[in-house]
Amino acid sequence: MLAITDLSIRLAGRLLIDQSSVQITPGSRVGMVGRNGTGKSTLFKVIRGELAAEHGTVTLPPRWRVGSLAQEAPNGPESLISVVLKADLERDALLAEAESATDPHRIAEIQTRLVDIDAHSAPSRAAAILSGLGFSATDQLRPCAEFSGGWRMRVALAATLFAAPDLLLLDEPTNYLDLEGTLWLEDHLAHYPRTVIVISHDRDLLESSVDQILHLERSKLTLYKGTYSSFEEQRAMREMLDAKQVKRQEAERARLQAFVDRFKAKASKARQAQSRVKMLERLKPITALVTQDVREISFPAPEKILSPPIIAVDNAAVGYDPATPVLGRVTLRIDNDDRIALLGSNGNGKSTLVKLLAGRLAPFSGKVTRADKLSIAYFAQHQLDELNEDGSAYDHVRKLMGGEAPEAKVRARAGAIGFSGKAADTKVGKLSGGEKARLLLGLATFFGPNMIILDEPTNHLDIDSRAALAEAINEFPGAVIMVSHDRYLIEACADRLWIVADRTVTNYDGDLDEYRRLVLSARNGEPAPRERSAASEKPQRPRSDNRGPLKKRIAEAESEIARVSEIITKIDTALALPDIFTRDPKQAAQLSKARANAAGALARAEEQWLEASTQFDEAAG
Numbered sequence: 001m002l003a004i005t006d007l008s009i010r011l012a013g014r015l016l017i018d019q020s021s022v023q024i025t026p027g028s029r030v031g032m033v034g035r036n037g038t039g040k041s042t043l044f045k046v047i048r049g050e051l052a053a054e055h056g057t058v059t060l061p062p063r064w065r066v067g068s069l070a071q072e073a074p075n076g077p078e079s080l081i082s083v084v085l086k087a088d089l090e091r092d093a094l095l096a097e098a099e100s101a102t103d104p105h106r107i108a109e110i111q112t113r114l115v116d117i118d119a120h121s122a123p124s125r126a127a128a129i130l131s132g133l134g135f136s137a138t139d140q141l142r143p144c145a146e147f148s149g150g151w152r153m154r155v156a157l158a159a160t161l162f163a164a165p166d167l168l169l170l171d172e173p174t175n176y177l178d179l180e181g182t183l184w185l186e187d188h189l190a191h192y193p194r195t196v197i198v199i200s201h202d203r204d205l206l207e208s209s210v211d212q213i214l215h216l217e218r219s220k221l222t223l224y225k226g227t228y229s230s231f232e233e234q235r236a237m238r239e240m241l242d243a244k245q246v247k248r249q250e251a252e253r254a255r256l257q258a259f260v261d262r263f264k265a266k267a268s269k270a271r272q273a274q275s276r277v278k279m280l281e282r283l284k285p286i287t288a289l290v291t292q293d294v295r296e297i298s299f300p301a302p303e304k305i306l307s308p309p310i311i312a313v314d315n316a317a318v319g320y321d322p323a324t325p326v327l328g329r330v331t332l333r334i335d336n337d338d339r340i341a342l343l344g345s346n347g348n349g350k351s352t353l354v355k356l357l358a359g360r361l362a363p364f365s366g367k368v369t370r371a372d373k374l375s376i377a378y379f380a381q382h383q384l385d386e387l388n389e390d391g392s393a394y395d396h397v398r399k400l401m402g403g404e405a406p407e408a409k410v411r412a413r414a415g416a417i418g419f420s421g422k423a424a425d426t427k428v429g430k431l432s433g434g435e436k437a438r439l440l441l442g443l444a445t446f447f448g449p450n451m452i453i454l455d456e457p458t459n460h461l462d463i464d465s466r467a468a469l470a471e472a473i474n475e476f477p478g479a480v481i482m483v484s485h486d487r488y489l490i491e492a493c494a495d496r497l498w499i500v501a502d503r504t505v506t507n508y509d510g511d512l513d514e515y516r517r518l519v520l521s522a523r524n525g526e527p528a529p530r531e532r533s534a535a536s537e538k539p540q541r542p543r544s545d546n547r548g549p550l551k552k553r554i555a556e557a558e559s560e561i562a563r564v565s566e567i568i569t570k571i572d573t574a575l576a577l578p579d580i581f582t583r584d585p586k587q588a589a590q591l592s593k594a595r596a597n598a599a600g601a602l603a604r605a606e607e608q609w610l611e612a613s614t615q616f617d618e619a620a621g
Contacts, residue, residue: 001025002047002167002195004221007056011042019056020221022214026061026166029189030197031206031228034216036434036462040199043216044068044169060167067165069173073152074144080155081140084126087159091119098567104574105587107567111594120601122162129158132184132523133177134345141549150176150346161188168196174205174485175459178346182485183516184523185209201463203228203488295418297441297465297472299377300448306371308335310450310479311357316366318356319349325364326352329504334451338479341494343508343515344501350483353500354378354453357481377449381456384436389429393419393439396428400446417442433460441469451479458486487512550616557609564602571595 002024009017016039024030032040045051047058048066060066074083086092091114098110114120130140133154144152153176160168170189174182182202189196189209197214200206206213206228213224213231224231260277311334319326326349334340334357342350355361356368358378388395397414398405414424418438428436437460445452454473458466470492473480484490490497490512497508497515508515575591 001059001061003057003059005057005059007046007058007221008054009039009042009046009051010054011039011051015219016042017216017221018219020219021056022221022223024195024197024212024214024223026195027193028195028212029192029210030195030212030214030223031210032197032199032214032216033201033206033228033231033463035464036432036460038216039219040216041171043221044171044197044199047167047169064166065163066167066169067160067163068169069153069160069171070156072156073149074155074159075152076145077143079141079143080130080135080147080158081123081126083144083155084130084159084162085122087163088117088119088122089163091117091122094119099563102570104571104591107570107574108587108590108594111567111571111597112590115597120604126158126162128524129161129188130155132181132188133158134181134347138549141552154181157185164192164194166194168192168194168198170196170198170200172199172201172459174200174202177485179343179485179487179490180345180519180523182487183519187520201458201461201466202486203463203466204486295438295468297418297438297468298416299441299445299452299472299476299478301477302375302448302450304373305336305477306374306450308371309333309369310336310371310374312369313356313363314367314369316356316363316368318352318361318363320352322364325503327356327500327503327505330356330366332498332505334479334481336450336479337477338496339473339482339494340480340496340498341482341484341490343497343499348500349503350500351455353505354455354481354483357451358453371450374451375447375449377445377452379441379444379452379454379457381459383440383444384433384460387428387436387440390427392425392427393417394424396439396443397424397446400443413446417446434462434465437461438465449478451481452476453481455483456485457482458484458489550612550619553612554609554616557605557612560605561602561609564598564605568595568598568602571598 004020004022004024007017007020008015032043034040042051046053047060048068078086094110094114098107098114101107101110118125127137127140131137135154135158144155147155157170157173157176160170173185177185182205186205186209189198189205196210198205198210208227210227211225213226213228215222215224215231215235224234226234311332313330313332316330317325317328318330330353342353344350352361356363358376359370360378362368394410394414397417397419398410401410401413411420411424414420418435419426419442428439431439437457441457452473457469461469466486466489470489473482473489473493480493482490482494497510497512499506499508510518571591571594575588575595
């Protein structure tokens with residue numbers, strides 16, 4: 001059991017958690033929620049032992065392994081599958097020792113333990129996790145160094161999941177994923193066999209993957225049973241009861257105080273008045289509900305509604321090299337009130353499509369027709385880095401409005417995008433990720449566009465801010481194109497779904513539940529190979545190139561056959577000793593068991609070799 005007892009955490013002089021106690025039983029799947037900056041990530045540091053608490057304790061069962069996502073993405077010449085396999089430290093150490101062990105008794109122990117931890121199935125389990133997170137079979141054999149930072153963070157997540165710690169701590173894991181990867185992770189966490197605590201603002205993950213909600217609010221931790229919707233109901237009921245109790249207490253205070261004020265000067269009532277004073281002192285105030293209503297998000301309406309369609313694309317091809325376009329045969333139409341979500345794994349061309357729609361890429365062939373005076377706002381996460389860290393929200397608004405704009409109007413516009421009063425003068429470098437995202441949304445849509453393109457707009461927004469964004473999208477009178485891993489946002493806003501895959505764009509007639517089943521079916525089976533990396537939007541190689549990974553699989557299987565065969569030879573030599581069964585029957589039994597396990601491993605390796613060899617011959621034609 002994870003026991004948090006009377007815990008207080010203070011960081012940089014600010015009290016984040018105040019005398020809170022929570023007990024989480026083994027096997028629980030807990031979603032941790034709370035506004036940004038309340039101390040959720042700091043609590044994780046205390047649990048991991050990286051930060052000392054001001055008061056109280058965090059107690060874990062002995063021998064529990066605690067795992068969390070690495071802060072730095074893996075990099076180097078090792079293949080993705082190798083990086084993930086090495087995350088199981090015990091398996092890695094045992095396999096290394098098995099290479100050099102000569103003592104028959106130790107060999108038996110090693111082989112028995114490898115069977116106990118299911119070590120021989122590790123490569124297939126690691127490959128399944130990588131596949132679920134969007135890496136094709138070809139990708140898994142490529143070096144980490146060939147991938148961009150975001151993709152390498154997925155490898156770090158895969159390694160953490162593969163290690164299967166007793167306590168898994170995940171802090172906003174979906175920030176590195178596309179919708180398809182998020183759907184797979186939701187399913188994986190829902191079946192995680194040990195204890196997991198995940199900090200997330202993704203409603204669907206909290207609804208489908210956890211069975212408890214740990215809420216951090218007003219420096220207090222409260223554990224609720226059930227999913228996120230159950231938590232919202234319980235919290236609303238609790239706050240209603242608290243509000244009633246606050247009113248009752250205020251009335252009682254007023255009654256006692258009135259008695260004291262009335263009779264404190266009368267000698268005959270002095271004792272009773274003093275008694276009421278003591279009662280007032282003992283009547284501890286209930287924490288009044290603090291209104292934490294999230295600031296709304298709004299997009300200014302365009303000055304003029306344009307005649308439809310505002311964009312029409314006819315049989316266009318687009319990309320970065322005319323010889324190998326990323327997308328082809330693209331024919332589509334966008335009207336004024338469209339709400340369109342783009343589906344499809346990262347690397348399939350969603351970014352290329354939105355650049356085409358935004359006019360940042362010209363088609364190699366075909367035709368793109370835009371309405372006259374069409375104005376497009378474009379929001380992408382990478383633009384957060386383009387904000388002036390030394391400037392304030394006021395400075396950014398002043399730049400857009402020009403130096404001649406009156407001070408009052410600049411302040412009013414800054415307030416309209418969520419930065420009123422002193423907040424308008426806070427330097428960008430001191431803003432949280434959510435505040436930066438709000439500022440960038442306000443700047444991108446500042447002049448009332450006809451169409452807004454949102455590329456992963458929710459990464460730094462908490463649950464309430466995401467709801468505010470969904471409301472703003474629904475109220476905006478223009479068109480909206482969304483790329484998001486947040487299923488709640490898509491379901492709340494999108495009325496059309498487009499799939500970007502197989503080098504083109506097609507309309508998807510199903511809903512997200514059907515799409516989820518489609519994704520999980522594909523990723524739990526054998527996914528179609530897709531290219532990755534910073535230059536991922538390149539055409540797939542010809543089918544014949546797939547023989548390279550097959551050759552590697554054949555070589556790996558042959559190496560495994562040789563390794564296990566050598567182990568069997570060593571065990572057989574030990575079992576051949578004439579007095580082994582009479583001198584040490586326990587060791588003989590262990591050796592016999594290890595011999596059977598090794599024989600099973602050999603059979604599996606031979607099976608893998610046969611399968612890969614057959615596929616290689618078929619690919620060769």
